[in-house]
Amino acid sequence: MGLRVFNTLSRSVEPFVPLDPAGKKVGLYCCGPTVHDFAHIGNFRTFVFADVVRRYLALRGFDVRHVMNITDVEDKIIRRVNESGKSLSEYTTEYEKAFFNDLEALGCLMPDERPHATEFIGPIIKLIKKLEENGIAYRAGDGSVYFSIEKYREAGNRYGQLLNLNLEEMRPGKRVSSDEYEKESIADFALWKARVPEDGEVFWDSPWGEGRPGWHIECSAMSMELLGPSFDLHLGGEDLVFPHHEDEIAQSEGACLQCDGRKFVKYWMHGAHLLVEGKKMSKSLGNFFTLRDLLAKGSAGREVRYLMISAHYRETFNFTLDNLAGANTALGRIDECAAKLRELALGQAAEPTTDSPLITRFTEVMDDDLNVSAAWAAVFDWVRDTNRKLDSDELTAGIAATELANWEHINSVLGIEPIEEEAPPEILALAEERQAARKAKDFAQSDQIRDQLAAQGWVVEDTPKGPRVKRGT
RNA sequence: GGCGGGGUAGCCAAGUGGUAAGGCAGGGCUCUGCAAAAGCUCUAUCGCCGGUUCGAUUCCGGCCCUCGCCUCCA
Numbered sequence: 001m002g003l004r005v006f007n008t009l010s011r012s013v014e015p016f017v018p019l020d021p022a023g024k025k026v027g028l029y030c031c032g033p034t035v036h037d038f039a040h041i042g043n044f045r046t047f048v049f050a051d052v053v054r055r056y057l058a059l060r061g062f063d064v065r066h067v068m069n070i071t072d073v074e075d076k077i078i079r080r081v082n083e084s085g086k087s088l089s090e091y092t093t094e095y096e097k098a099f100f101n102d103l104e105a106l107g108c109l110m111p112d113e114r115p116h117a118t119e120f121i122g123p124i125i126k127l128i129k130k131l132e133e134n135g136i137a138y139r140a141g142d143g144s145v146y147f148s149i150e151k152y153r154e155a156g157n158r159y160g161q162l163l164n165l166n167l168e169e170m171r172p173g174k175r176v177s178s179d180e181y182e183k184e185s186i187a188d189f190a191l192w193k194a195r196v197p198e199d200g201e202v203f204w205d206s207p208w209g210e211g212r213p214g215w216h217i218e219c220s221a222m223s224m225e226l227l228g229p230s231f232d233l234h235l236g237g238e239d240l241v242f243p244h245h246e247d248e249i250a251q252s253e254g255a256c257l258q259c260d261g262r263k264f265v266k267y268w269m270h271g272a273h274l275l276v277e278g279k280k281m282s283k284s285l286g287n288f289f290t291l292r293d294l295l296a297k298g299s300a301g302r303e304v305r306y307l308m309i310s311a312h313y314r315e316t317f318n319f320t321l322d323n324l325a326g327a328n329t330a331l332g333r334i335d336e337c338a339a340k341l342r343e344l345a346l347g348q349a350a351e352p353t354t355d356s357p358l359i360t361r362f363t364e365v366m367d368d369d370l371n372v373s374a375a376w377a378a379v380f381d382w383v384r385d386t387n388r389k390l391d392s393d394e395l396t397a398g399i400a401a402t403e404l405a406n407w408e409h410i411n412s413v414l415g416i417e418p419i420e421e422e423a424p425p426e427i428l429a430l431a432e433e434r435q436a437a438r439k440a441k442d443f444a445q446s447d448q449i450r451d452q453l454a455a456q457g458w459v460v461e462d463t464p465k466g467p468r469v470k471r472g473t
Numbered sequence: 474g475g476c477g478g479g480g481u482a483g484c485c486a487a488g489u490g491g492u493a494a495g496g497c498a499g500g501g502c503u504c505u506g507c508a509a510a511a512g513c514u515c516u517a518u519c520g521c522c523g524g525u526u527c528g529a530u531u532c533c534g535g536c537c538c539u540c541g542c543c544u545c546c547a
Binding site for chain 2: 237306318371376
């Protein structure tokens, strides 16, 4: 059995078979952040999810090309740019930098491509022109260009592939009724927005005059430009299913760059949102967190990551500060176990044994639509089992090296950076001094030294083989 | 109003037609000069009510609660 994933297109779990005839290359696109502010932990759940997908595909032997776009032009950004008096790029660069810092702190691998919307104005225009040629895009009185869902349907396409849509029954929301765009139908969406005074200096020339791209078209243009008109995986948060992803399909398939029977995207995967303390994050509830908020409270990025991938990606996850505090303990057990194996292995190198229970079980549950919860259960069962063997001296250096390699193999997916720090000489000297005091049964002295070490952030453990010093409180 | 997820121990969270993984927190024990670490061990009848079944937490129906989407949104 190979990897199986839930595809939003079919609303079912399907075997994952890449488009590449050789079954090797996989194109993966994940809608990235809009850099108008610091991203919050809810945003990051999606990006960590994408990172796990990418890493697991790699472990499964696929050659993944991971693309994550940066939306660096849209309404909110333009408003803030005008308020701040900065230029567009001055403004967005700051948040983009913060975003990638946070992404790294969360143990995410850098996406292979990180395209900016503003760098793809050419391909965006080209795509809109194609839609115009196909009679699916039209110009409105205000100079903007819209996508006509009616024309798209008349051309034999289906609008509403990712969800059941009943446009006639749609309840017009506040935003729609107050909408002053001159579009023909309420469901139509902007491909190109004509320049208005509020846009300030943010605009580009186009065949339709000065303006800027609509939001949905950016992703269609960037993904197809970098991954081709038909690619394997498109990820994003569940809220993007409609309209963003549905519109991406419409634009891309409406442009007919893959009208040879292929689809724009073969598998759509959506990550569920997270709640904080059982509630939707909101500033007034005091449960709105960015990653830097949590780091400032003393959490480590890997603890946040662990929590984010402790639950299945399709389930709403309840993020609590209590559980975040416990993540440190849980990860510490893994560190501890790995550190003991490392000591025992004495630097001996080993290859992972793919038939080990740990790897077999891990792969089996991850193949089943990425059941990370079950994967963690496999990890912790392995930790307990390994500790037991360690305690009873059952492991040889060679086996320890292999077990360590096995863990590192699956950790290439979990992405939990080990915390390891060599104790500096003065700390080791103190530990030796304490050991001497213990030998002399001067426990008052040895305990005093232990407190001294603790004050400097080091914990000393007395094992049958002598004292061990490690980081801790 | 339409559509779609959920409700499993103090918290988080897997899973299954044959009485329930894992993590955190908590209790007991072993080890230890004391600790720490580690190990062992204890703590749930799976929202409510019916139905199907030899047997349901798992299937069906109803109800209650909760979350999301319905053109800002990860």
